[in-house]
Amino acid sequence: MSATYLMPTYNRQPISFTRGSGSWLYTHNDTAYLDALTGIAVCGLGHCHPQVTEAIQQQAATLVHTSNLFGIDWQERAGEALCTAAQMDSVFFANSGAEANEAALKMARLYAHNKGFKRPKVIVMEQSFHGRTLLSLSATANPKARAGFFTLDDDFIRLPFGDIEAIEQAACDNDEICAIFVEPIQGEGGLNTAANGFSYLEQLQAICDAHDWLFMIDEVQTGNGRTGKYFAYQHSSARPDVLTTAKGLGNGFPVGACLARGRAKDLFGAGSHGSTYGGTPLASRVVHSVYEVLSHSDIMQNSINEGQFIRNNITAQLKQYGVTSRGAGTMIGIVLPENMDCSQLVDLARDEQQLIINVTGGHVIRLLPPLNIKRDESEQVVERLVKVLKPRL
Ligand SMILES: Cc1ncc(COP(=O)(O)O)c(C=O)c1O
Incomplete structure (x- = not known):
């Protein structure tokens, strides 16, 4: 071929x-x-x-898809498992990392809208990678990936990864910032860690709390045990308002998730976001099987x-x-x-x-x-x- x-x-x-x-x-x-x-x-x-393969085989022979118009038992089970692992309150299931991030970035916009902002901005980092849908691509730094796509640059402030002073300066210069969106370790950008390691996340959370911004973490690559904790932020005492994940979440089965907590938990209401395939019985059962393996071994x-x-x-x-x-x-x-x-x-x-x-x-x-x-x-x-x-x- x-x-x-x-x-x-x-x-x-x-x-x-x-x-x-x-x-x-x-x-x-x-x-x-x-x-x-x-x-x-x-x-x-x-x-x-073997456990994931068995979950796929059994569920493929039982029920692959219904619709989010109906209750989905496996989605509820996977949701509870994932919220427990991530210490979050609620989850929206998507089909990829970019989609999970699109959901997170839309949540940040809703959060800004509820505050009456006219032109909200999200702080993102140099060398970041968040995906290739238009909003997640606009949050992404990679010039090659962005070239030619009329990215939504006015909606983001891009600052050096690890630089707390730059964020504090941005907070002084701009009164319509609504969130920070950051990878705990930048995977695509060069395996970059902040100079003070995961304590960087604690500093970011403190700034977000002080300014009433959402603290949003992209754990698409770092999540699901990859760094030795279920989620990389758990190496610190930080707590995100929004957390996204994908990749290891389905061990190869395409699935993503956007999780929220506290003030972010109820930002989406009926009709404000959705996905035909998000959280099918099959995808959810796979997520649950990965959780079972990770949390019981x-x-x-x-x-x-x-x-x-x-x-x-x-x-x-x-x-x-x-x-x-x-x-x-x-x-x-x-x-x-x-x-x-x-x-x-x-x-x-x-x-x-x-x-x-x-x-x-x-x-x-x-x-x-x-x-x-x-x-x-x-x-x-x-x-x-x-x-x-x-x-x-
Ligand atoms: C940190 C991060 N976010 C988002 C994405 C995009 O995920 P996907 O390719 O599943 O859309 C990636 C993919 O490499 C990633 O590493």
Whole structure:
């Protein structure tokens, strides 16, 4: 087959996989690749996790879709589970990260509307990535993704990630700010963490509370155990008003969620937002199965242990070349020297070592292995990556 009929929205790698199991992907001739990317932080429980597969199979044979015009038992169960895990009050189910973020940003606008604002603004960060629907794209920093789309730039104030003073200045200069929207760790933007780590979120919440803005966190990539807590904000004492998630939420099944708390909980009313597919019986049962696995196992602790093991061992072997690491849990950035040519690394890792990785922010290798990666697989990630990097450093 060829991609002739597909819109060329991706520069695809010259490989495809026909089967996956745990940390491994297999080609049609059964060559095994060690997957340290998991579909960009999606298959956190590994490929085809048995409990998730069983949930999909059983529900597909029972009831796939009705409509949000009716009660949906599995949606209610998944909603309760997710609100419990996220310490939030209510949830709207969508089908992707961008859709979840679109819901959050619409909530911020409603919040501003209720205050009588005429031209509300949301503070977002440099290097942020929030998706590709028009509002979430407007919140996104990436110039390549934004180019040509007449993004809604007047609706956002973009400030440096981690810079509290810049936000305080913005608060003095503008009286129609209604929210801050931030990723706890910037995934697409280069695995960026704030200088003071997750305490940054506490500072942001304090500013939001002082000004009566909504504090909104994008956990599309950091959520569902990826950083070693169910949600990354739980590494701090901060509490968001709005939290979005997707990716690991369905372990590969497309689903997203926008959760709200306190003053944000009842912003949406009947008819103010919706989605034909959001929270189908099938999607909701999958969400519930992921929750069951995450909350009744030591998988998040494993994410912390193995993430630390991979980071420590790679940096121990490559620190003399200026290689460092950052991130949390199995959200790992291996930071290479800025002058290194990283353009071929993804291909080299794949073709020489059968290792699937990603490079972001120009010179940061992004590793997002399954949270339940086994120790011998972590050893192989280290060994294979070091073999690719060492001769080129
Ligand atoms: C932090 C963050 N937000 C939003 C998105 C968009 O999610 P989706 O591709 O599911 O629309 C992504 C995707 O990479 C992301 O990393």
